[in-house]
Amino acid sequence: MSNSLGIHALSLRSEPWGASRYKRAVESTLAQAGVTIGASARCDIRVHDERAYAAFLQGSMGVGEAYMDGHWSAEHLDHLMARLFAAGLQADPPGIGTFAREVLAKVVNFQSRSRAFRVAEVHYDAGNDLFERMLDSEMVYTCAYWSEGDTLESAQRAKLDLVCRKLGLAPGMRVLDIGCGFGAFMKYACENYGVTCVGYSVSAQQTALARARCAGLPVEIVLEDYRAIPRSGQTFDRVVSIGMLEAVGVQNYRTFMQVVHDVLRPDGVALVHTVGSNVSAQHGDPWIDRYIFPNGMLPSIAQLGAATEGLLVMEDWHNFGPHYDKTLLAWNERFQAAWPELKSSYTERFKRMWELYLLAFAGAFRARSYQLWQLVLTRPGCPQPLCRVS
Amino acid sequence: MSNSLGIHALSLRSEPWGASRYKRAVESTLAQAGVTIGASARCDIRVHDERAYAAFLQGSMGVGEAYMDGHWSAEHLDHLMARLFAAGLQADPPGIGTFAREVLAKVVNFQSRSRAFRVAEVHYDAGNDLFERMLDSEMVYTCAYWSEGDTLESAQRAKLDLVCRKLGLAPGMRVLDIGCGFGAFMKYACENYGVTCVGYSVSAQQTALARARCAGLPVEIVLEDYRAIPRSGQTFDRVVSIGMLEAVGVQNYRTFMQVVHDVLRPDGVALVHTVGSNVSAQHGDPWIDRYIFPNGMLPSIAQLGAATEGLLVMEDWHNFGPHYDKTLLAWNERFQAAWPELKSSYTERFKRMWELYLLAFAGAFRARSYQLWQLVLTRPGCPQPLCRVS
Numbered sequence: 001m002s003n004s005l006g007i008h009a010l011s012l013r014s015e016p017w018g019a020s021r022y023k024r025a026v027e028s029t030l031a032q033a034g035v036t037i038g039a040s041a042r043c044d045i046r047v048h049d050e051r052a053y054a055a056f057l058q059g060s061m062g063v064g065e066a067y068m069d070g071h072w073s074a075e076h077l078d079h080l081m082a083r084l085f086a087a088g089l090q091a092d093p094p095g096i097g098t099f100a101r102e103v104l105a106k107v108v109n110f111q112s113r114s115r116a117f118r119v120a121e122v123h124y125d126a127g128n129d130l131f132e133r134m135l136d137s138e139m140v141y142t143c144a145y146w147s148e149g150d151t152l153e154s155a156q157r158a159k160l161d162l163v164c165r166k167l168g169l170a171p172g173m174r175v176l177d178i179g180c181g182f183g184a185f186m187k188y189a190c191e192n193y194g195v196t197c198v199g200y201s202v203s204a205q206q207t208a209l210a211r212a213r214c215a216g217l218p219v220e221i222v223l224e225d226y227r228a229i230p231r232s233g234q235t236f237d238r239v240v241s242i243g244m245l246e247a248v249g250v251q252n253y254r255t256f257m258q259v260v261h262d263v264l265r266p267d268g269v270a271l272v273h274t275v276g277s278n279v280s281a282q283h284g285d286p287w288i289d290r291y292i293f294p295n296g297m298l299p300s301i302a303q304l305g306a307a308t309e310g311l312l313v314m315e316d317w318h319n320f321g322p323h324y325d326k327t328l329l330a331w332n333e334r335f336q337a338a339w340p341e342l343k344s345s346y347t348e349r350f351k352r353m354w355e356l357y358l359l360a361f362a363g364a365f366r367a368r369s370y371q372l373w374q375l376v377l378t379r380p381g382c383p384q385p386l387c388r389v390s
Numbered sequence: 391m392s393n394s395l396g397i398h399a400l401s402l403r404s405e406p407w408g409a410s411r412y413k414r415a416v417e418s419t420l421a422q423a424g425v426t427i428g429a430s431a432r433c434d435i436r437v438h439d440e441r442a443y444a445a446f447l448q449g450s451m452g453v454g455e456a457y458m459d460g461h462w463s464a465e466h467l468d469h470l471m472a473r474l475f476a477a478g479l480q481a482d483p484p485g486i487g488t489f490a491r492e493v494l495a496k497v498v499n500f501q502s503r504s505r506a507f508r509v510a511e512v513h514y515d516a517g518n519d520l521f522e523r524m525l526d527s528e529m530v531y532t533c534a535y536w537s538e539g540d541t542l543e544s545a546q547r548a549k550l551d552l553v554c555r556k557l558g559l560a561p562g563m564r565v566l567d568i569g570c571g572f573g574a575f576m577k578y579a580c581e582n583y584g585v586t587c588v589g590y591s592v593s594a595q596q597t598a599l600a601r602a603r604c605a606g607l608p609v610e611i612v613l614e615d616y617r618a619i620p621r622s623g624q625t626f627d628r629v630v631s632i633g634m635l636e637a638v639g640v641q642n643y644r645t646f647m648q649v650v651h652d653v654l655r656p657d658g659v660a661l662v663h664t665v666g667s668n669v670s671a672q673h674g675d676p677w678i679d680r681y682i683f684p685n686g687m688l689p690s691i692a693q694l695g696a697a698t699e700g701l702l703v704m705e706d707w708h709n710f711g712p713h714y715d716k717t718l719l720a721w722n723e724r725f726q727a728a729w730p731e732l733k734s735s736y737t738e739r740f741k742r743m744w745e746l747y748l749l750a751f752a753g754a755f756r757a758r759s760y761q762l763w764q765l766v767l768t769r770p771g772c773p774q775p776l777c778r779v780s
Contacts, residue, residue: 086771278700279699300699304695305670317709319706367771368771371704382758384758389780
């Protein structure tokens with residue numbers, strides 16, 4: 001089972017097919033999801049190159065690469081993806097490739113400490129100019145909270161404040177931020193709640209910018225994996241991890257929670273913010289893995305339950321998945337608007353890859369296949385904190 | 391692993407011991423939890439019969455039965471139990487008995503349909519007079535919600551209203567209540583939200599009283615197990631189950647969730663309210679199983695995650711475990727006050743059994759070993775309801 005991009009349910013055919021036969025197979029399968037395919041403006045999927053039909057038979061990798069190559073397009077890519085997700089179509093055609101990934105994922109720790117920096121090199125170091133244009137002014141690269149804001153700016157501020165209130169931050173508290181990105185949470189928490197922060201990140205580019213943005217604040221940033229955090233003392237009042245668990249991997253969820261447990265003061269509070277999946281997977285989607293988030297995968301409730309069991313008590317589990325649909329659309333809008341200025345630094349193929357990433361995820365959240373979870377956690381035996389806020 | 395009552399960590403000894411040797415073994419183990427034992431008023435545990443020491447070496451069954459027999463007592467039974475839970479002492483001495491229960495729990499479905507009525511016969515049919523005296527006037531036999539009420543009456547009403555608001559009840563909706571008890575939720579929902587209800591219960595005595603209390607309201611009550619609910623049509627707008635999952639058993643959580651899924655309209659909302667455990671168990675505590683809730687056991691997050699996976703989307707997971715501590719103390723207070731009137735119908739041994747049950751659970755919640763969970767669930771692909779209320 002994988003965190004499927006939900007692109008199609010077609011199985012690999014070994015015999016050589018003519019283009020028309022590929023076309024018929026793709027059309028009849030997509031028709032089950034109410035999706036039409038062709039070359040006209042009325043079709044949900046417009047095919048610009050006949051090779052797209054064969055690509056559609058090759059799982060998310062084929063579909064994604066064909067999109068990047070301009071072999072097909074869709075006027076409403078997010079609607080299309082939501083419909084494919086809603087129909088429950090599988091991204092991975094069952095076959096030897098899927099089987100091999102399943103086996104490998106159990107044997108190899110794809111998110112080992114030595115591999116942990118890979119996602120930074122491929123994704124987070126893609127270019128700060130890109131993220132500066134796409135994100136809000138505080139550069140929050142995680143799901144916004146639209147209940148209290150109707151612009152990306154205000155919704156991201158609302159999310160940061162929601163986290164601070166759930167954690168019950170108070171002046172002088174020492175806060176650990178695991179996967180601190182561009183430092184937006186630490187900056188907000190220091191400026192508005194008077195805490196001091198230590199952040200960990202595996203992205204050199206993010207860390208450089210985060211240090212600059214947090215200059216003058218009681219913030220220390222360490223360019224290291226979460227497994228390098230000293231665990232000998234329970235030295236943090238609060239631990240937060242916003243949008244980093246997606247890179248941890250099922251083999252390491254327990255280690256991650258053990259780190260949270262070990263560094264937290266006995267009466268401390270932790271908050272983990274992550275995208276979640278409806279199904280327990282052993283690996284991520286192949287196209288996303290190659291092009292967007294190397295070694296990324298989404299946890300399930302059962303996996304997080306097993307990972308925290310006996311280590312941490314779950315005090316509150318908030319799901320606001322639909323807010324990520326809106327966030328991704330806002331990012332895509334800003335990305336498209338900035339493209340004329342970004343195009344000198346990035347290829348057209350990169351642009352298509354990036355918009356497919358943003359809009360495929362938007363579709364997955366709209367179809368309710370992916371969720372956005374905030375878990376508040378404490379050490380066993382602690383009094384319950386006042387963390388049930390919205 | 392069992393949902394341990396947390397009574398002690400002592401292992402069974404096969405060799406015959408003298409009373410003083412038992413005493414030393416018990417004292418030294420309990421000292422680790424900061425608990426003193428003896429015959430004086432200053433001790434946490436007062437021993438009235440030397441046989442109590444040997445009983446303490448026999449797991450929760452020995453401790454519980456010795457309490458029922460009056461061999462030991464405690465001035466603050468709830469504090470004592472909280473301290474034992476907090477120290478993480480095991481209820482079951484490791485031995486052939488525990489091993490046999492582990493194996494049996496995997497082979498035998500202790501909560502099969504044919505056994506499902508057993509808990510009703512032993513517990514819920516204990517006598518409506520008892521429950522009428524112990525509970526609030528609406529006879530809500532589940533955790534109250536003290537955030538909005540400071541008496542048992544108002545806190546129970548607040549809980550019922552909380553559930554109605556999380557479900558988003560509106561006039562004309564058809565609601566299924568799985569394990570409807572004395573009918574308090576259905577009565578409240580009909581009177582205040584204009585819905586119609588169908589309730590299922592395995593307790594004949596509860597059903598008789600529930601029918602009387604709901605007379606004149608659009609409420610139908612079926613004396614049947616949840617597995618008897620017709621699943622052919624998605625005929626309910628809302629499904630609720632308040633304090634019944636504790637009787638379902640790990641082998642049947644998936645079946646339970648399948649029933650919820652099958653009876654729920656495509657855009658329906660379900661709420662499951664249950665006591666939860668920090669650990670994944672295969673069976674319940676032996677003393678609780680024999681005397682209080684036959685075949686009862688508490689689910690873990692991992693178990694509920696596995697049971698709902700692919701069937702239902704978790705929209706919100708609220709933990710208000712500490713409210714059960716307060717609820718149980720209120721019940722015990724009312725039970726003790728009513729004892730002079732109840733004693734003609736119950737034995738002194740029953741009284742001691744009942745107060746141990748109430749106060750041991752209070753201690754477990756205070757120590758944060760047990761949680762009280764409300765999960766809001768929808769069918770996959772549905773828009774998220776507005777269910778995040780407190």
